[in-house]
Amino acid sequence: MDTIHVTIKAIRGNIVKKRVLGALFALASGFVAQQALAAEGGTVYFGLSGEPSTLDSTINAGTPARTIRLAIHRGLVNYGPDGKLSQELAESYDVSADALTYTFKLRDAKFHDGSPVTAEDVKASIERVTAEGSKATYRNELGVIKSIETPDAKTVTLTLAKPFVPLIHYLALPESAIVPAAWIKEHGTDPNATPVGAGPFKFSNWERGRELTVEKFDEYYKQDKPHLDDVHYVFYADENTRVNALKSGDVDIIDYVPWKDAASIEADPELKLESTTGPFMMLQFNTQFEPFSKPEVRQAISYAIDRAAIINTAFNGRGTPLFGLAIPEGYMGYSKDKANYFSHDVEKAKDMLAKAGYPNGFEARLLATSQYGFHNNTAIAVQAELAKIGIKLNLDLPDWSGRIAKNNAGDYDLLVAGTAGDIADPDWLSNFFYGGSQLVRLNNSAHFNDAVINDLLDKGRVTLDATEREKIYSQFVDRALEESPFVYLMWRDQSFGLRKNVKGFTNIPGFLTFQSGITIENTELE
Amino acid sequence: MNPSIAGALLLVCRKLLTAFVQLLVVATLIFSVMYIMPGDPVLLLLGAESNPSPEAVASMRSQLGLDQPVLTQYFTWLWNALHLDFGNSLTNGYPVSSYVLANLPRTLELAFAAIIVATLIGVPLGIAAALKRGSMRDTVLTSIATVGISVPVYILGTLMVLFFSIKLGWLPASGYTDISRNVVEHFRKLALPALALGFGLAASIARMTRSSMLEILGRDFVRALRAKGMPERRIIWQHVLRNAAIPIVTIIGLQLGNLMGGTVLVEAMFNWPGLSTLLVGAVSARNYPLVQGAMLAIAALFIVINLAVELFYSLLDPRIRRKRS
Numbered sequence: 001m002d003t004i005h006v007t008i009k010a011i012r013g014n015i016v017k018k019r020v021l022g023a024l025f026a027l028a029s030g031f032v033a034q035q036a037l038a039a040e041g042g043t044v045y046f047g048l049s050g051e052p053s054t055l056d057s058t059i060n061a062g063t064p065a066r067t068i069r070l071a072i073h074r075g076l077v078n079y080g081p082d083g084k085l086s087q088e089l090a091e092s093y094d095v096s097a098d099a100l101t102y103t104f105k106l107r108d109a110k111f112h113d114g115s116p117v118t119a120e121d122v123k124a125s126i127e128r129v130t131a132e133g134s135k136a137t138y139r140n141e142l143g144v145i146k147s148i149e150t151p152d153a154k155t156v157t158l159t160l161a162k163p164f165v166p167l168i169h170y171l172a173l174p175e176s177a178i179v180p181a182a183w184i185k186e187h188g189t190d191p192n193a194t195p196v197g198a199g200p201f202k203f204s205n206w207e208r209g210r211e212l213t214v215e216k217f218d219e220y221y222k223q224d225k226p227h228l229d230d231v232h233y234v235f236y237a238d239e240n241t242r243v244n245a246l247k248s249g250d251v252d253i254i255d256y257v258p259w260k261d262a263a264s265i266e267a268d269p270e271l272k273l274e275s276t277t278g279p280f281m282m283l284q285f286n287t288q289f290e291p292f293s294k295p296e297v298r299q300a301i302s303y304a305i306d307r308a309a310i311i312n313t314a315f316n317g318r319g320t321p322l323f324g325l326a327i328p329e330g331y332m333g334y335s336k337d338k339a340n341y342f343s344h345d346v347e348k349a350k351d352m353l354a355k356a357g358y359p360n361g362f363e364a365r366l367l368a369t370s371q372y373g374f375h376n377n378t379a380i381a382v383q384a385e386l387a388k389i390g391i392k393l394n395l396d397l398p399d400w401s402g403r404i405a406k407n408n409a410g411d412y413d414l415l416v417a418g419t420a421g422d423i424a425d426p427d428w429l430s431n432f433f434y435g436g437s438q439l440v441r442l443n444n445s446a447h448f449n450d451a452v453i454n455d456l457l458d459k460g461r462v463t464l465d466a467t468e469r470e471k472i473y474s475q476f477v478d479r480a481l482e483e484s485p486f487v488y489l490m491w492r493d494q495s496f497g498l499r500k501n502v503k504g505f506t507n508i509p510g511f512l513t514f515q516s517g518i519t520i521e522n523t524e525l526e
Numbered sequence: 527m528n529p530s531i532a533g534a535l536l537l538v539c540r541k542l543l544t545a546f547v548q549l550l551v552v553a554t555l556i557f558s559v560m561y562i563m564p565g566d567p568v569l570l571l572l573g574a575e576s577n578p579s580p581e582a583v584a585s586m587r588s589q590l591g592l593d594q595p596v597l598t599q600y601f602t603w604l605w606n607a608l609h610l611d612f613g614n615s616l617t618n619g620y621p622v623s624s625y626v627l628a629n630l631p632r633t634l635e636l637a638f639a640a641i642i643v644a645t646l647i648g649v650p651l652g653i654a655a656a657l658k659r660g661s662m663r664d665t666v667l668t669s670i671a672t673v674g675i676s677v678p679v680y681i682l683g684t685l686m687v688l689f690f691s692i693k694l695g696w697l698p699a700s701g702y703t704d705i706s707r708n709v710v711e712h713f714r715k716l717a718l719p720a721l722a723l724g725f726g727l728a729a730s731i732a733r734m735t736r737s738s739m740l741e742i743l744g745r746d747f748v749r750a751l752r753a754k755g756m757p758e759r760r761i762i763w764q765h766v767l768r769n770a771a772i773p774i775v776t777i778i779g780l781q782l783g784n785l786m787g788g789t790v791l792v793e794a795m796f797n798w799p800g801l802s803t804l805l806v807g808a809v810s811a812r813n814y815p816l817v818q819g820a821m822l823a824i825a826a827l828f829i830v831i832n833l834a835v836e837l838f839y840s841l842l843d844p845r846i847r848r849k850r851s
Contacts (some may be wrong), residue, residue, distance in 0.1 A: 051807065053617040053618070053811060054617060054618060059572060133581070133582075133585055134582075135572055135582045135585070135586060137572070139582070191617075191618045191619055192618050192619065192620065208620070208625065208628070209625075209628075209629065209799040209803060209804060209807070210701075210702060210797075210799050234701065234797075235797075236700070236797055237794070237797075237803075237806070237807060238794050238795065238797070240684070240795070241699070241700050241794070241795055241796065241797050244687050244688075244691065244692065244699040244700065245699050245700050245701070245797075247691075247692045247699070248687070248691035248692045248695065248698065248699035249695065250691075250698050250699050250700065250701060371810070399809075399810065400810060401563075401566070401567075401810060401811070401812050402563065404566070404569055405566045405569065408566075408569060438580075
């Protein structure tokens with residue numbers, strides 16, 4: 001492996017020399033020369049921000065785990081580099097008019113163990129998620145599937161208990177991967193079993209604490225893919241170490257580029273930065289008690305905060321202010337008019353606060369975490385901004401694990417959160433806004449439960465007609481702005497850092513940036 | 527029995543008993559600290575970014591034995607630990623001992639490499655400074671030593687990475703290659719962390735060497751040797767250095783234990799997969815058994831090294847042995 005890496009470095013050196021020598025020919029022949037150098041094969045070292053706790057394909061154990069699993073596994077459908085649904089193991093699919101029956105036609109594909117991908121494997125994989133006592137992350141969402149029929153080896157029919165339009169998006173998530181039925185039977189409950197999938201790379205080796213290696217699967221169902229021979233996912237929990245590893249050429253790609261290092265990577269002639277603005281930062285509220293039970297107070301906070309202060313304090317200027325709801329442009333529910341609903345207006349904020357019965361402000365506890373600088377600094381900026389309208393915030397900054405525990409227990413007045421929707425379908429909003437039976441969750445504002453919002457979200461899930469759906473989510477946006485259970489702060493840049501000779505790796509825009517690992521199948525070295 | 531051998535045995539027994547009690551206290555502290563800390567391993571295990579159902583959380587909790595009373599967990603753990611069974615990692619069920627055994631030698635290797643680096647740099651510098659006391663050379667070397675002691679290891683490490691890896695491209699910025707796979711790469715990756723960790727120590731060794739040398743140089747027997755007409759070179763190497771060596775050896779030995787603290791930062795900075803890296807990762811994941819195992823291993827290592835140094839030292843210098851027994 002190391003010799004290959006050295007060779008690649010030598011090629012890099014050659015490219016530089018060629019550029020210097022052939023200054024005149026650079027425009028004309030440089031392109032051709034690079035084309036000639038673009039060879040099949042090679043090894044990519046991919047620096048990840050952490051080591052997965054598990055490779056269980058049904059559990060969302062964070063972005064590093066997803067990145068690796070997206071090299072090993074494929075689902076019926078997945079999200080492609082353009083952020084659109086792409087047919088993977090399913091050659092085609094059909095949804096009945098009542099959105100109750102989904103029929104999939106499978107393509108000819110093989111698992112890494114050499115067995116063909118059949119309808120039985122699909123059935124077993126989905127039932128593994130929906131089974132009684134399963135710990136699958138999307139068990140509730142896929143739980144709507146009532147029965148799975150396999151009329152022949154290449155056809156799967158899912159029948160739902162009730163219409164559920166976003167289902168296809170949940171099936172596109174990395175946690176809906178298809179694995180062999182025989183593997184599930186034998187290893188389904190063993191967290192250390194060697195994963196077997198139908199993806200472009202097969203699992204090769206996991207040196208705990210250091211790196212996980214996958215190697216090219218020769219019988220992958222896409223012609224001429226993947227390009228690389230193998231990928232080493234190396235774990236770098238420390239962000240500075242990760243950036244240094246990229247700059248010194250120890251690795252070719254890194255995820256989670258720290259905002260402070262984005263500019264230096266952009267400026268480096270050997271490196272490039274792939275950025276998108278998918279994830280967002282927001283404030284969640286415990287709406288059980290005053291003052292945060294009052295929508296006017298939450299709105300006042302939204303008016304009061306200068307978004308630029310947060311972007312500059314916590315993100316080195318790398319983000320986009322968010323004055324409306326965090327719906328990415330191009331997603332259903334996005335509207336240009338409402339994107340700037342809450343412009344920065346301190347006087348208006350003071351007025352609203354006075355009308356709500358707090359002319360002199362109040363004191364509250366802001367939960368964030370000291371473990372991640374951007375959470376910590378967002379909290380500090382919010383504290384400073386809200387002091388201007390008389391709200392005195394006391395910071396509560398445990399480590400990440402402690403913060404999650406408090407979040408899940410509803411033990412906060414307001415809290416800094418940084419996240420993204422799970423899917424590109426507007427039903428991602430349910431996870432955040434829906435009230436229902438479990439009122440204290442990770443991603444909702446504790447105890448927020450609005451009948452109008454619940455009703456609109458319910459309707460959105462069962463309506464297949466796109467125009468009709470668009471209307472429902474437009475109504476939802478109006479109501480959500482009025483109630484403001486969240487105060488949205490900014491879209492943050494989410495970046496990968498790459499060496500210049502790495503081609504084909506794409507940062508998928510919008511929420512799907514965390515699933516960009518799938519594009520390793522297109523990645524090649526020049 | 528020879529009274530001095532009996533005395534030595536008694537000393538060893540007493541030291542071992544003290545070490546055992548220390549370990550027990552540390553073990554209890556380690557166990558309690560984990561349970562005082564907020565944060566839930568089960569939620570992290572089931573994916574903190576998602577929303578695990580309460581049933582899934584409860585079933586996972588009982589599967590991991592985390593629903594037992596804390597005291598029950600404590601005594602079970604202590605009993606097993608006495609049998610060198612530290613339980614299984616919460617995240618994947620691997621035995622904690624296998625993690626600790628894999629990472630322990632890497633931490634030791636780093637610490638020893640740092641000691642060697644420090645000795646190779648520190649002792650010659652100290653001698654050089656002492657021989658030309660008050661000269662320009664002495665001033666420069668003493669200043670370097672002062673800087674070396676004052677600069678925190680993470681700043682020094684970062685500067686080294688910037689210079690040797692990013693600017694010059696001589697050495698890898700971080701990582702680890704198993705010696706069985708590639709010997710050269712193994713030592714290339716060991717070089718920077720060992721240098722970063724060893725540099726501060728080199729500075730204190732240089733200072734200790736200098737002052738110790740100066741003290742001996744001022745003794746009467748040195749004047750006598752000079753008067754006798756012995757060549758200066760021979761005086762320095764055969765007489766002065768040998769007499770100055772004891773405090774130097776002591777400081778090197780005692781620093782070995784302290785180096786364990788330095789490895790926490792250095793391992794993180796250079797992605798060196800030792801005990802500290804293991805520990806830090808396990809703490810963020812609230813992987814209780816792994817945290818306990820790793821901390822216990824670090825504490826044990828510290829205690830054992832200090833014990834060994836003390837025993838070795840007392841064997842080296844009969845005066846100490848006699849005084850204590």
